[in-house]
Amino acid sequence: MAEHLRARSVLADAGGEVPRMFGDAAAVRLTEVPPAGAIVLRLDAADASALQQAREALGIQLPLTPNTWHGEGDITVLWQAYDEWLALTADGRQTEMAARLTQALAGRHAAVTDVSDLHAEFLIEGPVGRDLLRKGCAVDLHPRVFGTGHLALTALARVRVVLWQTGDAPAYRLRVERSHARYLWDWLADAGGEFIDG
Amino acid sequence: MLLIPCPWCGARPDSEFSAGGEAHLERPDPDHASDGQWGEYLYFRRNVKGVQRERWLHSHGCRRWFNVVRDTVTHEITAAYPMGESMKETGPGA
Amino acid sequence: MTQPFRIDSGGLINRGKPLTFTFNGKRYTGCEGDTLASALLANGVHLTARSFKYHRPRGIVSAGPEEPCALVRVGTGARVRPNVPATMVELHDGLIAASINCWPGVNFDVGAINNAISGVLPAGFYYKTFMWPAAAWMQYERFIRKAAGLGVTPSFPDPDRYDKRNDHCDVLVIGGGPAGIAAALAAGEAGARVLLVEERAQLGGQLLFRNASIAGQPAREWLAQAESALARLAEVRVVCRATATGYYDHNLVTVLERCTDHVADPAAHLPRQRLWKVRAHRVIVAAGAIERPIVFGNNDLPGVMLAGAAQRYAAQYAVRAGQRAVVFTNNDSGYEAALALAATGVEVAALIDPRERPDCAEAVQAQGIAVMSRHAVIAAAGSKRVQRVTIAPVDATGSKLTGPMQHIACDLVCVSGGWDPAVHLYSQSGGKLVFDGEQHCFVPGAAMQPVRAAGAANGAFFVEDAIEQGRAAALNSDTAAPRRALALQPLWAAPGVPQGAKPFVDLQSDVTAADLALAAREGYVAVEHTKRYTTTGMGVDQGKTGNIIAYGLLGGLTGRTIPEVGTTTFRPPYTPVTIGALAGREIGTSFEPWRRTPVSAWHTAAGAEFEPVGLWRRPMYYPKPGEAMDDAVARECLAVRNGVGMLDASTLGKIEIRGPDALTLLNRLYTNAWNSLAIGRCRYGLMLHEDGMVFDDGVTARLGETHYLMSTTSGGADGVLGWIEDWLQCEWRDLKVHVTPVTAHWATVCVTGPHARDVLTGLASDIDFSGTAFPHMSMRQGQIAGAPARVARVSFTGELSYEIHVPARYGLALWEMLLEAGAAHGITPLGTEALHVLRAEKGFIVVGHETDGTVTPIDLGMQRLVSMNKGDFLGKRGLARADNVRKARKQLVGLLTRDAAVMVPEGSQIVAMENAGRIAQPPVPMLGHVTSSYRSPVLGRSIAMALVADGSNRMGGEVAVVTDGRVVTATLTDPCFYDRQGARLNG
Amino acid sequence: MRYSLFSLLANAAGGHRRWPRAWMSPAPKPSYDVVIVGGGGHGLATAYWLAKNHGIRNVAVLERGPIGLGNTGRNTTVVRSNYLCDDSAHLYEHALKLWEGLSQELNFNTMFSQRGVVNLAFTRHELAGMERRAGAMRLNGIDCELLTLADLRRWIPNLNLSRDLRYPVLGGIVQPRGGNARHDAVAWGFARGASALGVDVIENCAVTGMRIEHGRITGVETSRGPIAAGRVGVVAAGHSSVVMDMAGVRLPIQSFPLQALVSEPVKPILHTVVMAGHVHVYLSQSDKGELVIGAARDSYLSYAQRGSFHLIEEQLRALIELFPVFSRLRMMRQWAGIVDCAPDASPIVGLTPVHNLYVNCGWGTGGFKATPGSGWVFAHTIANDAPHPLNRNFTLERFTTGALIDEAAAAGVAH
């Protein structure tokens, strides 16, 4: 019997490891991102010292502006609500990260939960990425109002996603509840079909 | 489709939200409320024609509840404010 | 092939690109740039349709979306489009079209009998007859239905693809005529993000056929320059073949883009149509104006056409709509049309104008056209095409004949009764309409949303005014843009229409002036009543040309002004929108997400039958080859009772609860008391809404001092989370507790059966599974084969059971490992159906089966789970309401059929034994219904649960279960049928 | 003048110039025995039955606009009595029986077409719910048949019965006596009938206040002046709480938009009413040929007679799932009404805390079908100052005691 349980991708049976390309010159490219360590942090943003503790434990400032994210080194923190953040780190580091945070925030009105397997993460890049997303997403992604560093919690197709822009090409990442991932992947692949030159 | 101004995420189509009905309802003291008062609390709403304060949940976004001041005839929204904030004097009637 | 009515030069068609098409089985040729209508006219085809009610011959009336008559079927097979206006069908090679609503054909149509008996078919005739005998209506109706309707629905599923697109802009400009172009240019140059949508294939609006000059420049030159200026602006997007169809709240405008309808062989990957949902900061409606007809006798004959349309056919499409025309106009625009026609070689026999002679008559007369002022066309004649008109002199108001009639031979009548701004979208936005007493049309008034109208849509009928208005609207400038009036004297209908010549108001719905008069006589005078009684404006064209005339005539009939009559409500869509486009891509497999667990693919491969649970898809059972459902379920059940089974329970809702007030929260949410729960132990709880009714249940484990893990039903997880967050965020803001949903983070496998422990002890794990170390209703954390794991010993089957949670990425591996580890014990995967049988044997409830939102814990016999002395909890007060403490409420019971082999269907009604004989003579009082019903393999008989009035006092008594007219006798018992002492899950 | 084929023929000869007004629209008198507030189908039916069954003819129906343009004039016209709760079943079945003779009763063809109402089941849970409902209907003496897939194929030839759907159809029930009626005709027919019996149908007369003395109503204020009344019945649908507020009576009612749409007219293609609860759409084909399609209601309070566009998208997705052949048809018009929803999705018909003031509301998304029956029992209630046995349990008090008549679970989809 196996000594160690083998991890599987949520798209294991849909070929998610292989990037999907649509259009000549990769007008848009869709990839499943390997799992990251992820922590949900709940904290009162009005509690300045708690914020300070969290910052020290993470080594990075929590974004306090709604709809933004902030990354340094291998840590990215996504704003989720006025009292909630999603901290991403390299896979395997989450337990330690959670422990650090838990310890730093002990005795405060805060909660740290490992959610590394709660979501799947996709990368969408290429010049028509915006056109692909706007088929199912009502957020205005025009560069005048949404650029690298921005984030949106919104509905894409029929599911809730966390969508954030990581590059001007543009490049977006999105996280979706794992049980919805396959649906969203298929939806994106179908939507991308239009950009394949006939 | 209404544009609901989430105080945090910004304005989004109402399909991203759940409507929570009239805001600032008082829950009567359960130990002292009569059946009549409890029934009022459960079922009776002002059903305002005009400007009303109501609750919305950004269910597909930040998952937070907040209050909105909206005209139920024109659908115009004049204010949105977080839960726990008292009724601001925003607009007539309400 | 010749196109006899094609003009040799001019126009915007490409003579070098001839296109072949078929109409009513006959082949014709047209040119690139034609519409089906212009190509038909080029070939001299005027008879294109039969009317809705009277099956009268009809032709082409307009050159746009307002077309009331020339509706045709386009395409064949699965790609057919049943009722489209020929005026909006761009010609492509091989296009096939045909007339609709006529049999055997458009030339000879049997339905025309209706025209002969039209005397007994006035407006609303069906309200007055077909009532005897009462039962015969269904027969009458069959005929009426056959006669009604227009085209035929395609017989096959739609092969095309439809897409959607969300869009945003600072300024949305609707309409690409001069006003819209000017608006887009001005806004774009000011730096705004602009979207300009134009319904037709190219920009230009009326400039495409009007001989206008703009600031001394010929219109087409201005247009070309403007188009290239637009193209240079990076943030201005122009989309043609895109109709703004609906204006909704908060400046949401829907736009239907027709991507491939005009292409002979569209590429398969492209959508046929795309629905845009545009959220604009500001909207400028520059949709132009629609020409208004004038009613006269037989004004529906083919060859009677709007003057502007004839002009457009001549100038844009290089088609002569006739050889000898009469122009009938009450305003100056008809003069321009007359000149344009004459310039293309149409003989204009006369220009008839009820007004005194206007200045513009001079130029017309100079072309040798007779201008007959103070005259009106009172009727047309001809069989399938107009052959002549009858004209007569009229008084100054146009309401009386003042002299003898005379006839003029012609094959084309060009009518202009004025222009109506296309205010549809403006009105849909909530904007008010006001009646312009000078131009006699409705124009936009006060706005309710950030929207302005410009150009002809705003009553500016002169190009330079329109451009000025477009610019002003774009810059949001307050200075009122100019609007010179178009000289016009209103004339809705010609007076003195001869007997027998029907004057039509709504050509599509076959509503005549007499119908309106009848409606008025019978009191249907409110404009909305008139509409509904006569069906005016209720056709595919939504009365774009007819409605205003109906208002005018109705005003006259009832002594009201047009503003007093008012308009009917403008509703979306402006022009009809394909249902497929509204549905979009989220159909079929994309209809709704299938939520998948980490083991889903394995279940599929194993041949499971699935059932939906919320958005999840759970294996219901795993049939082996040759096994029916019952066999498979029985096998799975017995495996659990006698050996061991395993179930994918990943769908169970899971919520982490942390904080010093976690315990307070649980005490308020659940009906029972939570104070004494030790760390590492679990407890079952019920949740009630504030009315006292059960809405979810589940087991919560205490993992730490202030840390709990709550589980919920699979379908109820979102509801429970929402419920908790609602209370925490809105009411109990002082509670120091956080809840975090983690359902999909964990894969959960439930191992259940007497051999469950044997299977688990075979795993590489640091958890001690022994009965003493790990008692029933407790949870342990540790690891299994290197993965972090939480294991709960809880049971829904009544057997020794463990729920093993590992991070989702390991879910499939865990499943496979358990299969392997359990192989020696014959471990059997089981689906939800077996689980339900097993839990029913134990009398455990399932929320949604045993509850339906009207059931309290007391009704379920679970009073021991309701702690009345722990303080308040949600639903406590509700439980005490008068009806909830009523005796003899419906209560949960077990049911054993007298014949153990008989199984009653779930949902069956239950009546008292003494009423069993009465079921043939209803009404029969009912006692309750069967909530769950199964064949129990271990008991070898059927079992059921039911909610029965006063059930707890009827225990041991018999009731009659009524199923499909049969009566089954059953005894009421305790709902627990198996191992009542619970011996099997302890130890 | 009586309506008949004969009178139609006779009038044809005269160019239809002799038809009289269908109903009189007189100026209000200073005082009436009974004033009905609201000239929708229910209000007009109430007045008709007051005059016909109870001999009370000094009655005015006050309608703020033209009659019949509220929900009566904008509903999808489904008529059925396939209800679960006994109280509802008896009430709606009484109405259905009245529908069966209504055209003759009113001498106005309401085009009541018993083409059958089919409810589809998409989950086993729904199937069990239908078994429960069908059983209850039969035991209450109401026609109902359970349908297999083969039956469905017969009833609805174009229905997509593929197993590959996200939610395949599993079965259904049909009430063969259910169907559609012409909505406008019902209002007009009752108005004509009531008018002929002496009732004043007063249009463009909005009630703006209530006169109450010592807990007893004595009349109403209107946009056309005060009108004294012995008794007042309020039947104002979406505006019920606004009107009752004038009398200081609160209602457990919320007003929501309910949308509907019609396709372009086509030749007969659908011969039954089809309702699909789980995927949220229902439809029928009108005699004029258009598909009349409805769905769920909007979730927010509104008095605007318009709703959110995404509901239309949802409804048409569901339609295409069930009827792929309708994809190329086009939506011709969409609209909304304001429906008065009670917490248990059942109406409130009865007395109020104010003497001689009666209320009839809460029909929500499904009161058209009740129109003749609702008027019948409400007229009885007003005439006797006591409810008819059929509406005895549809009281306001039930929201105090908790004895709701919970059709919410059974209804599933609005209509």
Ligand SMILES: Cc1cc2nc3c(=O)[nH]c(=O)nc-3n(C[C@H](O)[C@H](O)[C@H](O)COP(=O)(O)OP(=O)(O)OC[C@H]3O[C@@H](n4cnc5c(N)ncnc54)[C@H](O)[C@@H]3O)c2cc1C
């Ligand atoms: C889109 C839609 C689809 C529906 N589909 C169905 C269906 O298929 N089957 C079904 O059974 N039911 C359906 N319904 C519900 C049904 O339409 C209503 O329940 C029913 O028509 C209510 O009738 P009513 O006469 O009570 O109300 P209404 O017809 O709305 O009449 C109320 C009247 O009161 C008047 N009024 C209001 N305030 C005042 C005042 N202050 N003074 C004077 N008059 C006033 C209003 O102007 C209105 O005319 C649907 C409803 C909608 C909106």
Ligand SMILES: NC(=O)c1ccc[n+]([C@@H]2O[C@H](COP(=O)([O-])OP(=O)(O)OC[C@H]3O[C@@H](n4cnc5c(N)ncnc54)[C@H](O)[C@@H]3O)[C@@H](O)[C@H]2O)c1
């Ligand atoms: N001389 C006359 O009697 C007379 C009368 C009326 C109009 N006009 C002419 O009309 C023009 C006015 O300019 P304008 O720009 O206001 O009108 P326009 O008619 O030139 O342009 C309006 C454009 O809007 C498009 N459109 C309409 N509804 C639409 C929708 N819902 N979605 C997308 N596109 C839509 C039309 O296809 C058209 O191209 C001038 O050329 C003027 O001379 C002249």
Ligand SMILES: Cc1cc2nc3c(=O)[nH]c(=O)nc-3n(C[C@H](O)[C@H](O)[C@H](O)COP(=O)(O)O)c2cc1C
């Ligand atoms: C059963 C039914 C059938 C309808 N059929 C049509 C129709 O064939 N054509 C049409 O334009 N409108 C039709 N309508 C919609 C009405 O025109 C109108 O939009 C609706 O009654 C609401 O009124 P309003 O739009 O004036 O607010 C229909 C409405 C109903 C209730």
Ligand SMILES: [Zn+2]
């Ligand atoms: Zn938000």
